[in-house]
Amino acid sequence: MxxxxxxxxxxxxxxxxxxxxxxxxxxxxxxxxxxxxxxxxxxxxxxxxxxxxxxxxxxxxxxxxxxxxxxMSTYREHSELSRFNQYRGEAPFKVSSDTAKVVTAALQLGRDSNDALDVTVGPLVNLWGFGPDARPTHIPSAEQLAEIKAETGLAHLSVITKADGDYLQKSLPGLYVDLSxxxxxxxxxxxxxxxxxxxxxxxxxxxxxxxxxxxxxxxxxxxxxxxxxxxxxxxxxxxxxxxxxxxxxxxxxxxxxxxxxxxxxxxxxxxxxxxxxxxxxxxxxxxxxxxxxxxxxxxxxxxxxxxxxxxxxxxxxxxxxxxxxxxxxxxxxxxxxxxxxxxx
Structure with missing residues (x-):
């Protein structure tokens, strides 16, 4: 700050x-x-x-x-975003218009910035010791990095608007979104x-x-x-x-x-x-x-x-x-x- x-x-x-x-x-x-x-x-x-x-x-x-x-909090177990992160299905997951608006903005900026902003990198943040997990005792190996990185990516996240409201959808079951x-x-x-x-x-x-x-x-x-x-x-x-x-x-x-x-x-x-x-x-x-x-x-x-x-x-x-x-x-x-x- x-x-x-x-x-x-x-x-x-x-x-x-x-x-x-x-x-x-x-x-x-x-x-x-x-x-x-x-x-x-x-x-x-x-x-x-x-x-x-x-x-x-x-x-x-x-x-x-x-x-x-x-x-949108990832620290509240029952927030919309936390429930979406815990969800393992590929069917659209209904969210508020506010959550959809923020995710849409993040996706747009991600595309415009060549993915410099990626709200799905939470697992990588955790891997490097800046989340709830303990800090690593050694630099993560290339294999560890590749395994976690495969679970991230804006291409696996989308926002869908239907007549009855807004939805998020993931194409990877373990995709984790962090809007911090x-x-x-x-x-x-x-x-x-x-x-x-x-x-x-x-x-x-x-x-x-x-x-x-x-x-x-x-x-x-x-x-x-x-x-x-x-x-x-x-x-x-x-x-x-x-x-x-x-x-x-x-x-x-x-x-x-x-x-x-x-x-x-x-x-x-x-x-x-x-x-x-x-x-x-x-x-x-x-x-x-x-x-x-x-x-x-x-x-x-x-x-x-x-x-x-x-x-x-x-x-x-x-x-x-x-x-x-x-x-x-x-x-x-x-x-x-x-x-x-x-x-x-």
Whole structure:
């Protein structure tokens, strides 16, 4: 998680000083709601809402996020997705329209990115010790890798829409779908869209570092978001961006890794090889109108590596900010579409 919302009175240099020039009576009322979801936290800031609305808004936000968990969590045994993963048949398996929407988006991005995003690689993640299984004591053998890899692949997953609803279908009995690379962003979108439906169009929604902004902040300005510099110690701001009516998500592999047989083992798996990535791209930040897509794109671009990710971003008009590890720090690359968001 490398996205941080810049709060009023946060001592973050120029971004704070510019905001501080506004008169105090220009500051609008703001309601701040927090809670837990999807194994992490959420933070919602609603401009123009008062304490009298807090209980109703929080209850509805919690209800909608609980529904997303009941649909797409792999940690809940009886969620839609868990039941589909346990299902061994090849007949279509009925799911909610939300689950079908998220899987459809994952399949589309998978195809567009040459399978850089593959929501079926969960067994490979487990093999390398980043799931519920214990970490391996040695690098998995080619035979182990081939056996597990044969149980993955987007080609074995499809979404079917019928008159009576939406269905998922698998052509491999053991196919396992994990939407952790996209569902958090979808949850952000769900909350943001609910607030807009209530006429609360100036707000910011964050779930575990994935952020969607709408309208303006309490000072009547674009929302300021800090991209953190990769590192193991105290977090430092790498770049500040100003956002309105769009989303931002960051993916990186610099924290979640371990050493095995003298090699660095990243938690990010390349679906093409079935192995952890080995390139030096440490952090990918994506700005996109949909937080669901920003979330998924950040993962896909991390898999690609710096050069391919930057080329893909330019080809598709994506706003992307990349930090690549060098021998003496980090190199910054960004797509041309990202530059308009820079602040400080």
């Amino acid at each position: 490398m996205i941080r919302v810049i709060n009023w009175l946060a001592p973050l240099g120029l971004a704070f000083l510019l905001a501080a020039c506004r008169p105090a009576d220009d500051i609008a009322a703001q309601l701040h709601l927090t809670g837990n979801t999807m194994g992490t936290y959420y933070s919602v800031k609603v401009v123009g809402a008062g304490d009298s609305q807090a209980e109703v808004l929080q209850a509805e936000i919690d209800r909608r996020l609980e529904l997303v968990n009941d649909q 690379s996209i569902a958090k962003g979808f949850g952000v979108d769900v909350v943001s869209e609910y607030l807009s439906e209530q006429g609360l169009t100036n707000h910011l929604v964050e779930i575990g570092g994935e952020v969607r902004t709408s309208g303006l902040n309490a000072h009547g300005q674009d929302w300021r978001i800090a991209v953190e510099k990769p590192g193991q110690g105290e977090s430092m701001v790498q770049q500040v961006v100003a956002l309105a009516n769009t989303s931002v998500a960051t993916s990186g592999d610099y924290r979640n890794y371990y050493e095995l047989d003298g090699k660095r083992i990243s938690h990010t798996i390349n679906p093409a090889t079935g192995k952890p990535i080995t390139h030096r791209l440490a952090s990918v930040t994506v700005i996109h109108p949909s937080c669901m897509m920003a979330d998924a794109l950040a993962t896909a671009l991390t898999v690609m590596g710096t050069d391919e990710a930057l080329a893909y971003a330019e080809q598709n008009g994506l706003a992307v900010y990349l930090l690549t590890k060098t021998d003496d720090g980090f190199r910054v690359d960004m797509s041309s579409a990202f530059e308009k968001y820079l602040r400080g």
